[in-house]
Amino acid sequence: MARIRLCTVDQAPKPNKGAHFDVGEGPGIALFNVDGKFYAIDDNCPHMHAPLHDAICARGVVTCIWHGWQFELKTGASLMSDHISVKTYPVEVDGGEIFVTL
Numbered sequence: 001m002a003r004i005r006l007c008t009v010d011q012a013p014k015p016n017k018g019a020h021f022d023v024g025e026g027p028g029i030a031l032f033n034v035d036g037k038f039y040a041i042d043d044n045c046p047h048m049h050a051p052l053h054d055a056i057c058a059r060g061v062v063t064c065i066w067h068g069w070q071f072e073l074k075t076g077a078s079l080m081s082d083h084i085s086v087k088t089y090p091v092e093v094d095g096g097e098i099f100v101t102l
Helices: none
Strands: 003-008 018-021 029-034 037-042 056-058 061-063 070-072 091-094 097-101
Touching: 003 018, 003 029, 029 097, 037 091
Parallel strands: none
Antiparallel strands: 003 097, 018 029, 029 037, 056 061, 061 070, 091 097
16 A cells, blocks of 8 residues: 655645546546545546546535536445445545545
């Protein structure tokens, strides 16, 4: 497991918004701010591979802007199918900086 710095708290997305971060491999990380708590998921909708950092975020659920697929930020579970989910990553705020563990 690797702990990766994404940004400072000041650089983080505004509440109920997302931001994309490259982390080397794969689609990158989508970081969301839900009332000051941060969540990180794969920045890739498993339905048609849309970037999830552009998703609509409300009450801890992101809705993909391409086709409306929904995912819980806390668990990655899909509200559309029990068989589909997005990968979630632990987020830490340490000294005003935001880190994820991959």
